Amino acid sequence: MEKIYLLGFMGAGKSSVGRSLSKLLSYKHIDMDELIEQREGRTIKDIFEQSGEEYFREKERELLKELSLLKKVIISTGGGVPCFFDNLELMKKTGFVVYLKNEPSTILKRLNASEISRRPLLKDKKYNQIEEILKKRAPFYEKADLILKSDDKKIDDISREIIKEYVKWKKRS
Numbered sequence: 001m002e003k004i005y006l007l008g009f010m011g012a013g014k015s016s017v018g019r020s021l022s023k024l025l026s027y028k029h030i031d032m033d034e035l036i037e038q039r040e041g042r043t044i045k046d047i048f049e050q051s052g053e054e055y056f057r058e059k060e061r062e063l064l065k066e067l068s069l070l071k072k073v074i075i076s077t078g079g080g081v082p083c084f085f086d087n088l089e090l091m092k093k094t095g096f097v098v099y100l101k102n103e104p105s106t107i108l109k110r111l112n113a114s115e116i117s118r119r120p121l122l123k124d125k126k127y128n129q130i131e132e133i134l135k136k137r138a139p140f141y142e143k144a145d146l147i148l149k150s151d152d153k154k155i156d157d158i159s160r161e162i163i164k165e166y167v168k169w170k171k172r173s
Contacts, residue, residue: 001094001095001170002027002071002072002095002170003068003070003071003072003073003074003075003094003095003096004021004027004073004074004075004096004098004162004166005077005091005095005096005097005098006018006075006076006077006100007077007079007081007082007091007097007098007099007100007140007141008079008099008100008101008102008141009079009102009107009130009133009134009137010079010107011106011107011108011110011111012079012100012101012102012107012150013100013102013110013150013155013158014031014076014077014100015031015034015076016155017076017100017150017155017158017159017162018030018031018074018075018076020155020156020158020159021074021159021162021163022074024159024160024163025074025163026072027073027074028070028072028073028074029073029074029075029076030067030070030073030074030075030076032060032063032064032067032075032076032077032078032081033076033078035063036056036060036063036078039059039063040059044056044078047059057080057084057085060078060081060084060087061084061085061087064077064081064087064090064091065090068090068091068093068094068095069094077091079137080137082137082140082141082143083136083137083140088140088143092143092145096145096146096165096166096169097143097146098144098146098147098148098162098165099141099142099144099146099147099148100148100150100158101141101147101148101149101150102149102150102151103151104127104130104134105127106151106152107130108127108130145165145169146162146165146166146169148161148162
């Protein structure tokens with residue numbers, strides 16, 4: 001199982017850490033949100049507005065099933081991916097699952113106005129809204145193989161820590 005899934009809320013650093021891990025491990029990096037936008041020819045915000053959340057979650061599910069068959073890949077998931085269908089179970093069966101955990105205040109600082117407008121579940125840039133969504137997702141996120149508090153850590157340090165734990169996990173698997 002040569003695959004790492006990165007979970008976490010928007011702004012957690014999944015894409016940045018994914019790119020870093022990709023270079024360090026010589027694995028391909030795939031950002032699920034970016035790939036869905038490419039394939040759909042529209043933004044996630046537009047998908048939600050035009051086709052609804054259910055359609056979007058189904059597209060995520062289909063893509064995850066496809067990506068779960070790949071090897072030597074780092075997959076930055078959308079924030080909600082582990083919370084729907086049997087997605088988390090599939091990830092745990094097919095790879096090493098890492099939750100990049102951040103405080104709502106850190107997330108709020110990282111998300112700029114243009115990012116907020118692209119995020120359909122975060123209509124207002126409000127701490128309470130982030131906290132509420134995090135509470136709903138925590139039971140899923142916290143089933144990850146590795147939970148890494150990454151609020152004040154550098155991308156390279158996070159990546160090295162993940163690799164260290166990934167190597168241990170591979171030996172056990």
